[in-house]
Amino acid sequence: MRSRLLLPPALRTSGRSSAYQSLFVVTFTLLVAATTRLAAQTSAPLPRSTPEHEGIPSSAVLSFVQAADTSIDAMNSFMLVRHGHVVAEGWWGPYAPATPHILYSLSKSFTSTAIGLAQAEGKLSIDDPVLKFFPDEAPADPSANLKAMRVRDLLRMVTGNQTEAALFGAVDSSMRSATWVKRFFAHPVPFKPGTHFLYNSPATYMLSAIVQKATGQTVNDYLTPRLYEPLGIAKPQWVSSPEGINAGAYGLSVRTEDIAKLGQLYLQKGVWKGKQILPAAWVADATARQTSNGSAPTSDWDQGYGYQFWQSRHGFRGDGAFGQYMLILPQYDAVVAITSGVRDMQAVMNLVWDKLLPAMQPHAVAENATAQRALKRQLASLVVRVAPGRATSPIASKVSGRWYQLPENDRGMRAVSLDFASAPVLHVRTATGESTTPIGLGMWATSKGWTNGIERLLSVTPPVAIGASGGWSADSVFTVKLVAPETPFYSTMQFRFDGDRVVIDGENNVSFGARKIPTLIGTPATASR
Numbered sequence: 001m002r003s004r005l006l007l008p009p010a011l012r013t014s015g016r017s018s019a020y021q022s023l024f025v026v027t028f029t030l031l032v033a034a035t036t037r038l039a040a041q042t043s044a045p046l047p048r049s050t051p052e053h054e055g056i057p058s059s060a061v062l063s064f065v066q067a068a069d070t071s072i073d074a075m076n077s078f079m080l081v082r083h084g085h086v087v088a089e090g091w092w093g094p095y096a097p098a099t100p101h102i103l104y105s106l107s108k109s110f111t112s113t114a115i116g117l118a119q120a121e122g123k124l125s126i127d128d129p130v131l132k133f134f135p136d137e138a139p140a141d142p143s144a145n146l147k148a149m150r151v152r153d154l155l156r157m158v159t160g161n162q163t164e165a166a167l168f169g170a171v172d173s174s175m176r177s178a179t180w181v182k183r184f185f186a187h188p189v190p191f192k193p194g195t196h197f198l199y200n201s202p203a204t205y206m207l208s209a210i211v212q213k214a215t216g217q218t219v220n221d222y223l224t225p226r227l228y229e230p231l232g233i234a235k236p237q238w239v240s241s242p243e244g245i246n247a248g249a250y251g252l253s254v255r256t257e258d259i260a261k262l263g264q265l266y267l268q269k270g271v272w273k274g275k276q277i278l279p280a281a282w283v284a285d286a287t288a289r290q291t292s293n294g295s296a297p298t299s300d301w302d303q304g305y306g307y308q309f310w311q312s313r314h315g316f317r318g319d320g321a322f323g324q325y326m327l328i329l330p331q332y333d334a335v336v337a338i339t340s341g342v343r344d345m346q347a348v349m350n351l352v353w354d355k356l357l358p359a360m361q362p363h364a365v366a367e368n369a370t371a372q373r374a375l376k377r378q379l380a381s382l383v384v385r386v387a388p389g390r391a392t393s394p395i396a397s398k399v400s401g402r403w404y405q406l407p408e409n410d411r412g413m414r415a416v417s418l419d420f421a422s423a424p425v426l427h428v429r430t431a432t433g434e435s436t437t438p439i440g441l442g443m444w445a446t447s448k449g450w451t452n453g454i455e456r457l458l459s460v461t462p463p464v465a466i467g468a469s470g471g472w473s474a475d476s477v478f479t480v481k482l483v484a485p486e487t488p489f490y491s492t493m494q495f496r497f498d499g500d501r502v503v504i505d506g507e508n509n510v511s512f513g514a515r516k517i518p519t520l521i522g523t524p525a526t527a528s529r
Contacts, residue, residue, distance in 0.1 A: 044232025046257060046264065049085035050372060053364050056080075058371035060359030061088045065378050067351055074323075074341035074384070074509050075348075076101065076488060077256040080356070081264055081335040090379035091256070094444045094467035095485045100236060100253040101339045102487050104320030107238070107252035108204050109262065110227075112155065112308035114211045114219045116282035117226050123214040126152040126307075130206060133213040137181045145189040151210060153193040154203040155307040156290045160189040165202040167241075180241045181209055197293045197305065201249035204308065205241070208248030219246045230277050231261045250320070253486065256337050262318075263326045263335035287316045287328070300349050314353055322488040322510045323348050332360045341488030341510050383444065387481035387492065389471020391441045395497060396420040396472070403429075404502045404522025415525050416504070418478060418495060424470050426480060439470040439480060446485070491517065500524050 051058045061080065065088070068075050077097075079089040091097055118124050124133075130149045131138045139146070145160045153159050165187035167180040175183050184202050208219045215222050220238040228235050236258070239251030246252075265271075266287060270278030286307035294302025303311035310317050315329040323340030325348065336352055400420040406413050415429040424439040438445040448465040467483040476497045483490040493506040501524075506517035 046081060046086045046260065047084065049083075049087055050367065051080075051082070051087040051375070052367045052372070054082035054085055054087050055361040055364055056082060056087060056356070056359050057365055058368055058375045060356065062371065062375045062378055064351060064355035065090060065375070065382075067355055068348075069378075069382060072340065072342060072348060072351070074488065074490065075382075076339040076341060076384075076485075077337075079256050079260045079337040081260050081337075082360070083333050084264060084268075086257075086260070088375065088379065089256070090382045093383040094446045094483055095339070095384070097257070098255065099465075099485055100255055101324070102320075103252045103254065103259075103324050104250050104322065105201070106259070106318045106320035106324045106326060107248065107250050108201075108308040109318030109326065110223065110252055111204055111207050111211075111219055111246075111248040112286055113227060113262070113278065114223055115151070115155065115207055115307070116278060116286060118211055118214055118222070120279045120282065124151065124210060126150065126155060130154065130210070131185075133210050134181050134185070137179060137185065139185055142185070143189055145192055146185065149189065149193040151207070154207050154210075155286075156194075156197075157200050157203060157305055158194050158197055158291055159200055159203050160191040160193040160196060161187060161198055161200060161203075162190050162196070163187075164198070164200050167202050167205065179243050180205060180245070181243075197291050199305075204249035205245070205247060207308075208246045212245050218244070219248060220252075226277065227262075227265075230272050230275070231258075231265060233258045233261060256339055259324075259326045259337040259339075260335050263328045263337060267328050267330060267333070267335055300346060312349070314357060319345070321512075324488070325349070327352060329357070332357060334360060339488065341490065343510055384467075384483055384490065385481075386440070386442055386444065386469035387471050387473075387479045389473040389477075389479050391471065392420070393472040393475050393478070395476060399497050399502075403427075403525040405525035406504075406520050406522050409518070409520055413520070416495075416502070416522060424478075426468065426470075437466065437468055439468045441471060442469070444469050444483070493517070 051061050065078065068078065075092050076095045077091045080087050115126065119126060128151050129147065130151060131142060131147060149159055165184045167183050171183065175186060178186070184206055211219050211222055218240070220235070224235050227233070233254065236252055236254045238246045240246050265278060266283055269280045270276055270283045287309050288306055289304030289311050290307060291305045293305055296302040300312045301310065303313060305311065306316065310319060312327065315327065315331065317328060318326040323338065323342040323345050325336065325338040327336040327349070329335065336356070338348060340348060342348055397420065399418065401417060403415050403417045405415050412430050413428055414431065417427040419425040419427065424441065426437045426439055428435050437447055444467040446465065446467045464484050465486060467485055468480060470478060470480045473479040473494070478495045480493045480495065481490060482493065488510060490509050491506050493504060496503040496505070502522040504520040504522065508515045508517065
């Protein structure tokens with residue numbers, strides 16, 4: 001993703017460091033390129049039930065969904081599991097149940113699970129020194145603190161680093177040919193491991209590298225028979241380093257129900273369908289407070305950290321940038337899975353704490369058919385807000401089909417055209433070809449399989465599915481909203497027709513850099529290339 005390094009407020013207040021944003025920004029291109037579409041449902045869905053049967057009034061769930069729909073601008077999906085049963089689930093169209101979603105740092109909890117399984121099989125110990133696994137990549141004269149760093153320190157985010165290592169991108173010339181592992185080892189370790197908390201994605205990459213060294217398989221391959229298959233999760237895609245090691249800290253894409261399944265496994269202390277597939281002792285340690293990291297009572301990022309799991313004000317969780325959540329609530333025997341594209345990550349959790357938790361009763365409550373029907377209608381009608389505006393304009397026929405040449409830009413777009421002859425269509429021309437994208441009026445039109453063109457407006461790398469909606473927000477302004485439903489991202493673009501030119505402005509809902517998209521001014525061009 002091409003964006004400037006400006007950390008969103010939700011991440012600035014949640015312990016992510018500046019190096020972390022660099023790690024994500026540089027690799028987002030790899031992330032989206034590696035995402036695949038898992039079109040088919042897995043063969044082992046979680047059982048379903050009514051909210052009332054599992055001790056929650058449908059009216060309370062409806063209140064939560066309505067609040068999320070109106071107060072959170074970019075909810076993508078939601079699933080509530082109580083007593084092992086899915087009692088409510090919804091996707092804001094064009095997001096859908098079968099579509100995998102980028103997890104960002106929620107990937108860390110999957111990597112942690114691989115470490116726990118590998119330790120149980122005797123492949124490693126979390127008390128092993130990190131250097132033990134990479135004798136050929138260790139510095140010639142490692143510092144005492146680096147020598148003392150253990151797998152346990154990587155898990156707890158207490159490696160002794162003051163800042164995150166630059167694994168790639170803008171690195172010193174001496175490091176350009178070095179592997180990511182070597183770059184990690186070359187980074188200073190000024191503190192004694194175990195004494196200084198730093199949220200550290202390169203540390204999680206090292207956990208992934210250790211699993212691969214110890215087992216001979218990538219984390220993704222290692223988890224396939226041990227986690228994915230027992231839980232009925234179709235094997236996902238996971239971004240890898242140039243050395244073929246899964247990124248570990250990020251880069252995994254799974255469905256909402258897959259998030260809920262991992263949460264349920266941890267809620268059940270590692271037991272799945274009567275079989276202990278993850279040691280109970282590992283679950284207890286991984287989800288306990290292993291590190292203190294703050295004291296603010298109202299912040300869910302100040303409650304402590306486990307083994308790649310956050311402590312929460314209620315229970316524990318895995319989470320990822322822009323609002324990807326796996327909330328595990330042992331006190332309530334519940335799991336909440338959420339994907340979203342928000343700047344204020346705390347606000348989403350607050351809704352869960354305020355709307356859902358107080359309504360959870362220890363036993364079943366009286367069935368309420370009227371409330372259940374209202375909840376089902378609400379869940380079935382969820383949709384990402386479409387672009388505002390009217391279906392037509394006095395100038396629509398005048399500008400329809402005109403091509404506008406664009407100046408050189410970082411999105412690689414050479415020309416654009418809007419066709420209003422029937423249903424709106426957006427054409428984007430790049431050096432490699434031309435895309436034709438249908439735009440829904442007051443609704444979403446979804447297209448799949450692009451290999452060039454329109455995805456440049458979202459600054460994501462093809463191939464990627466896009467949903468588009470549009471409308472005339474003024475006589476001379478056609479607004480287009482583009483959503484990439486395998487990601488948390490949407491962009492709102494305004495095409496302002498001014499004489500014989502078009503001025504294109506836009507903004508992303510969330511970004512690892514500036515949300516504002518640089519203005520482009522298009523001038524008349526011929527329809528030929």
